[in-house]
Amino acid sequence: MWQYQKTLQYPINIQNSNPLYAKIISSQLGGPDGELGASLRYLNQRFSAPYDDVRGLLTDIGTEELAHMEMIGTMMHQLTKNLSAEQIKRAGFEGYFVDHTNGVYPSSTAGVPFTAAYLQSKGDIITDLHEDLAAEQKARTTYDNILRLIDDPDIMDAIRFLRAREIVHYQRFGEALQLVTDRLNSKNFYAFTPGVDRPVKMH
């Protein structure tokens, strides 16, 4: 269950429309390392997570990613308001515009529609947490790449916030992996899969 709060996680108020910038940031909505894939990854992985703290973390970070999706959607919306035909063609935005007008649609900057193939839910907590650590770093690199291409402080401010959150999530997932391995046989973490081969006692 979720309940909506009618504000963004971090304020966004972009003054100048810019379809090229909309296309550049759109990968963090529906691209390979975007926020939609992140929220689906964690919110689905949590069902097979065998420990209370990891269940909590996957639920909470998956929830925060939904708020990040809303932030990217907001930026795309504000960057594609009142566009002229000339602006659209000059920015190379016609491919997006023809299919979606200025609707917010999850795809990568290259125009590839979102696919669940971007994420994995393996049912093995060590494997899933490694996927999550990698996902946070891939998203962080994507935000670094976006910051190299964008020169509007209204956008950069929000992108820097989102980039910092990837680093915090990476830190929390690292702690979760440590907590998981501390509960396993230190001579062989893979001797059995917790929650699959053996029931796990919750604290």
Place this chain on the structure above:
Amino acid sequence: MMNENSLKFRFMAVRFSMWDLHLYLDTHPEDAAAKALLKKYEAQYKQLLEEYTEKYGPLEPSAAGSGKSWLQAPWPWDNAKEAC
């Protein structure tokens, strides 16, 4: 006296501090200092939410806010009306 945006930003900042502490407590559930700090922010949060809702309209569903005032309160993706 805070205007609408500065009151909302104050609320968002306190809510974010609480959220980040909540995430931290997922992996450090026994940290008493973090829990105390979260409690301090929670008191501010309640007060700011009440003040904002009373002056400018609902930020979350409620019996008082549902319907017209919920629908009319600004949507998060709209540009702010006034500069902060």
